[in-house]
Amino acid sequence: xxxxxxxxxxxxxxxxxxxxxxxxxxxxxxxxxxxxxxxxxxxxxxxxxxxxxxxxxxxxxxxxxxxxxxxxxxxxxxxxxxxxxxxxxxxxxxxxxxxxxxxxxxxxxxxxxxxxxxxxxxxxxxxxxxxxxxxxxxxxxxxxxxxxxxxxxxxxxxxxx
Amino acid sequence: xxxxxxxxxxxxxxxxxxxxxxxxxxxxxxxxxxxxxxxxxxxxxxxxxxxxxxxxxxxxxxxxxxxxxxxxxxxxxxxxxxxxxxxxxxxxxxxxxxxxxxxxxxxxxxxxxxxxxxxxxxxxxxxxxxxxxxxxxxxxxxxxxxxxxxxxxxxxxxxxxxxxxxxxxxxxxxxxxxxxxxxxxxxxxxxxxxxxxxxxxxxxxxxxxxxxxxxxxxxxxxxxxxxxxxxxxxxxxxxxxxxxxxxxxxxxxxxxxxxxxxxxxxxxxxxxxxxxxxxxxxxxxxxxxxxxxxxxxxxxxxxxxxxxxxxxxxxxxxxxxxxxxxxxxxxxxxxxxxxxxxxxxxxxxxxxxxxxxxxxxxxxxxxxxxxxxxxxxxxxxxxxxxxxxxxxxxxxxxxxxxxxxxxxxxxxxxxxxxxxxxxxxxxxxxxxxxxxxxxxxxxxxxxxxxxxxxxxxxxxxxxxxxxxxxxxxxxxxxxxxxxxxxxxxxxxxxxxxxxxxxxxxxxxxxxxxxxxxxxxxxxxx
Numbered sequence: 001x002x003x004x005x006x007x008x009x010x011x012x013x014x015x016x017x018x019x020x021x022x023x024x025x026x027x028x029x030x031x032x033x034x035x036x037x038x039x040x041x042x043x044x045x046x047x048x049x050x051x052x053x054x055x056x057x058x059x060x061x062x063x064x065x066x067x068x069x070x071x072x073x074x075x076x077x078x079x080x081x082x083x084x085x086x087x088x089x090x091x092x093x094x095x096x097x098x099x100x101x102x103x104x105x106x107x108x109x110x111x112x113x114x115x116x117x118x119x120x121x122x123x124x125x126x127x128x129x130x131x132x133x134x135x136x137x138x139x140x141x142x143x144x145x146x147x148x149x150x151x152x153x154x155x156x157x158x159x160x161x
Numbered sequence: 162x163x164x165x166x167x168x169x170x171x172x173x174x175x176x177x178x179x180x181x182x183x184x185x186x187x188x189x190x191x192x193x194x195x196x197x198x199x200x201x202x203x204x205x206x207x208x209x210x211x212x213x214x215x216x217x218x219x220x221x222x223x224x225x226x227x228x229x230x231x232x233x234x235x236x237x238x239x240x241x242x243x244x245x246x247x248x249x250x251x252x253x254x255x256x257x258x259x260x261x262x263x264x265x266x267x268x269x270x271x272x273x274x275x276x277x278x279x280x281x282x283x284x285x286x287x288x289x290x291x292x293x294x295x296x297x298x299x300x301x302x303x304x305x306x307x308x309x310x311x312x313x314x315x316x317x318x319x320x321x322x323x324x325x326x327x328x329x330x331x332x333x334x335x336x337x338x339x340x341x342x343x344x345x346x347x348x349x350x351x352x353x354x355x356x357x358x359x360x361x362x363x364x365x366x367x368x369x370x371x372x373x374x375x376x377x378x379x380x381x382x383x384x385x386x387x388x389x390x391x392x393x394x395x396x397x398x399x400x401x402x403x404x405x406x407x408x409x410x411x412x413x414x415x416x417x418x419x420x421x422x423x424x425x426x427x428x429x430x431x432x433x434x435x436x437x438x439x440x441x442x443x444x445x446x447x448x449x450x451x452x453x454x455x456x457x458x459x460x461x462x463x464x465x466x467x468x469x470x471x472x473x474x475x476x477x478x479x480x481x482x483x484x485x486x487x488x489x490x491x492x493x494x495x496x497x498x499x500x501x502x503x504x505x506x507x508x509x510x511x512x513x514x515x516x517x518x519x520x521x522x523x524x525x526x527x528x529x530x531x532x533x534x535x536x537x538x539x540x541x542x543x544x545x546x547x548x549x550x551x552x553x554x555x556x557x558x559x560x561x562x563x564x565x566x567x568x569x570x571x572x573x574x575x576x577x578x579x580x581x582x583x584x585x586x587x588x589x590x591x592x593x594x595x596x597x598x599x600x601x602x603x604x605x606x607x608x609x610x611x612x613x614x615x616x617x618x619x620x621x622x623x624x625x626x627x628x629x630x631x632x633x634x635x636x637x638x639x640x641x642x643x644x645x646x647x648x649x650x651x652x653x654x655x656x657x658x659x660x661x662x663x664x665x666x667x668x669x670x671x672x673x674x675x676x677x678x679x680x681x682x683x684x685x686x
Contacts, residue, residue, distance in 0.1 A: 027179075028186060031186060032186070032190070035190060039194065061264050065265055065267075086183070089183050089186065091176075091178075152175065153175055153178045154179055155176055155177070157176035
């Protein structure tokens, strides 16, 4: 019974609390990242993309040099982050949004990975080699996908009856 | 029944357990937006009146086709001719190829989307055969913004022959400085409109003479300071006029370069020889004469290194920064100038200094303008306008760093912003105004990262999808002024300010003393 993740009491109390807390915190983070871009009429993904290094740098340049692609990139980022954030926070379709959110963060990681020898003009907020907060957040979202909680604490509960 | 109710309630609570967190998020978001709004209303964005004129004025190009002659088709001359819409096949091929290799290289696109200025290059005069032929090539290259060229250029061996062509309406003078005055004055007398590269002239006397002839003949004269078209300078002017920097007593202008190219050690063209270069004509107006040979070749291709042909840092680089600050602050000619310097790094036979500092005094304005230049350090000092209430840091016009816009930061001891500083609404660590080209954003509350990008001019540049070359706008301004009979932005009056200020500083370097400007006698004392 304990291993049946779709059950109501799949987790012990502290396990459940920890997972829900993780989901809410990541949801909050995504939501604000998205909303702050939505309310800033001047925000653009161009700056991040222009500073891209490694395998996706030429793709990044293609996006920046094409106004249509850049528009799509901006739109997907702003709304994607906002929706994933709200979904995780409220526990609505949260298993799928954990997966989508993981996709976002992995892309951010791959567009600017903290590898030795890659120098960024953007000032960093910490010190990283290979592992940075994006990678950790992606991993945490994987955990949330593997151990879903929306159906226990969250709006998913009303849909999984 | 009550057990079922309890079950339902527990279900509901579990399902909605995180909704209050969402509510908390919305409350905090609203608080933050309100806080930012209050902060914003207290920074310069609200104090600055948004009424600047658009950078591109209404087009007059349709009204009248103009035939242009180019005298001096070198590095700068070819750029100016491109500004008029004509580039060599070699150049268009190269930049088209670059654009294919690097999608962010917009040089070709910028050129091809330039406005067609409805003009032709009718005459080319250059003392070096290779350059003259390149000019002819540019005049007929069909890869250009707008329709195919209407006519192609004729080469003239001497500028007097070019000026004798009645079909030519206007000339661009991009020769070395020692030829500027003679050619521009002859052109004005021949009724041709003149676009002359900076520095205006090689000597003070020439500047006065040229000014008077332009005034007498009434031709349309434009000096080649394309910074006059840069919107950042107009915005800076607006902010200073509104007194937002407080009383300004010191302005610091700087040039930092650190490469042989930046120090005018340009390539000697392999095809340059006694047959392809008209050396005698080149050195005709210069004080010292040299026979054709190795020294002559150096002097021909690296003329900026000698006072025989120009004025070194003064006419080449100070002139840009001086004109920019004159544009921003309407300074006019200083009362006093003094300068010192030396040849400290490039001991290659040049006679112009490579480290040079000049001060300009404006006693009636309670202002000193300081200019400091070195050709052996790339430290991006930029230009600073220091007021009692705030400082404006600008990128500078000549190798002064990568900031193409400017930032305004409040002074910790400011009187004007005292209350706001005390309340923490204004912080001296962050700009109260950031201007970055292509951006309409005026903001003091964006994140450190976006500020960083804004300062580098990286943000929004590609957003609008179109970049414009200020040199093109400057040529356009000149041609439009010819058509409308109005004065271009860098007309002969402001050109004289630049020329006299620069010559005062150069004279001071020669004489080792402070030079005074006598506005009544129009003389240096």
